Amino acid sequence: MNTKNPTNSSTPRLITIAVSHYCEKARWALDWLKIPYVEENHAPPFNRFHTRLHGGTTVPLLVTEGGNFVDSTDILHYLDSISPQSHRLYPINPLQRQEVDKLEDLFDRQLGVSTRCWVYFYVLDRPKLVQNVWCMGVPKLEQVGCAIAFPLLRNMVRKAFNSTSEGAARSLSKIKEIFAKVEKRLEGQKYLVGDSFTAADLTFAALSAPVIRPAEHPIMSSEFRGLPEEMLNVIQELRSTPAGKYALHLYREMRETR
Ligand SMILES: N[C@@H](CCC(=O)N[C@@H](CS)C(=O)NCC(=O)O)C(=O)O
Structure with missing residues (x-):
């Protein structure tokens, strides 16, 4: 688990296989949007215990107070929806x-x-x-x-x-x-x-x-x-x-x- 940032129970938790490029997509979005998070790394096949526990299968999976997001694109959509307009990843047009x-x-x-x-x-x-x-x-x-x-x-x-x-x-x-x-x-x-x-x-x-x-x-x-x-x-x-x-x-x- 990466605990570089101070966290509390409402801090989103990103469940990953660290080297996965789909996980890097979600991690980059969190970093870009400056959203504090904790990254929890797992090895295959153990990731499945943790993703299943939260209603998913693959990684990345983001656990938040507002629900769990089980696919990298869903994660980006969610993060964008809670970010200030100036930094968003999806155009309004x-x-x-x-x-x-x-x-x-x-x-x-x-x-x-x-x-x-x-x-x-x-x-x-x-x-x-x-x-x-x-x-x-x-x-x-x-x-x-x-x-x-x-x-x-x-x-x-x-x-x-x-x-x-x-x-x-x-x-x-x-x-x-x-x-x-x-x-x-x-x-x-x-x-x-x-x-x-x-x-x-x-x-x-x-x-x-x-x-x-x-x-x-x-x-x-x-x-x-x-x-x-x-x-x-x-x-x-x-x-x-x-x-x-x-x-x-x-x-x-x-x-x-x-
Ligand atoms: N469409 C998914 C694909 C994710 C994906 O393929 N993740 C792989 C890692 S690259 C994975 O979870 N592999 C381990 C497993 O299937 O248990 C997304 O964008 O989140």
């Missing part, structure tokens, strides 16, 4: 709002799924590396349980996310296709929608993070060590594209941490 919703949905359903599949294909055969990132900030008992269950978990993850060589190749094409779309949208524009930073930009950068590895990422930045060369070459290639540069720029300029 209905057409721009529609665009943001559409892009966020595309990134959630396709980009996040593809970056995860591609990364797991390269790292699942490195048990130490994966266990280290899955177990960041988790209770000792979960660390032990995760290490014992790792061979089983690895097979489940490989199957669930289709992290085979064909799956990884398909995912990389999808990532490139979405990066090209983002590049096109950014022609002559500072942000993906309108003239301010929105949930579309935040979601794009957070869900791209596993394949561009921004130095400002609060969790992932030091995880270059031990990665296969073939993987690093693609990361360098993606970082040098206009969309990759945009995600790196957003991390540099907009990723305020607590």
Whole structure:
């Protein structure tokens, strides 16, 4: 559990697997909107005990006095609704709002799924590396349980996310296709929608993070060590594209941490 900030029982609680890019999306929104929170890290599969307890399945899950939010997009909608107009992540203009919703949905359903599949294909055969990132900030008992269950978990993850060589190749094409779309949208524009930073930009950068590895990422930045060369070459290639540069720029300029 991360208890950097003073808290009381009404402080929202963000249940995460620390390294998850969907969790980073919710964490970034909380930091950006300057909402105090406590982050509670769990390792797979233990996250499920805690999410089920609060009416969800996956992480991130935000527990608040006003209810529990069980999906990253629902979390952003809720946080936006309690934030001052000046800092909001969703535009008031209905057409721009529609665009943001559409892009966020595309990134959630396709980009996040593809970056995860591609990364797991390269790292699942490195048990130490994966266990280290899955177990960041988790209770000792979960660390032990995760290490014992790792061979089983690895097979489940490989199957669930289709992290085979064909799956990884398909995912990389999808990532490139979405990066090209983002590049096109950014022609002559500072942000993906309108003239301010929105949930579309935040979601794009957070869900791209596993394949561009921004130095400002609060969790992932030091995880270059031990990665296969073939993987690093693609990361360098993606970082040098206009969309990759945009995600790196957003991390540099907009990723305020607590
Ligand atoms: N649509 C969900 C996706 C979240 C998701 O896929 N979370 C993964 C981590 S990247 C997870 O919870 N995995 C562990 C599990 O399924 O128990 C969201 O945006 O919140």
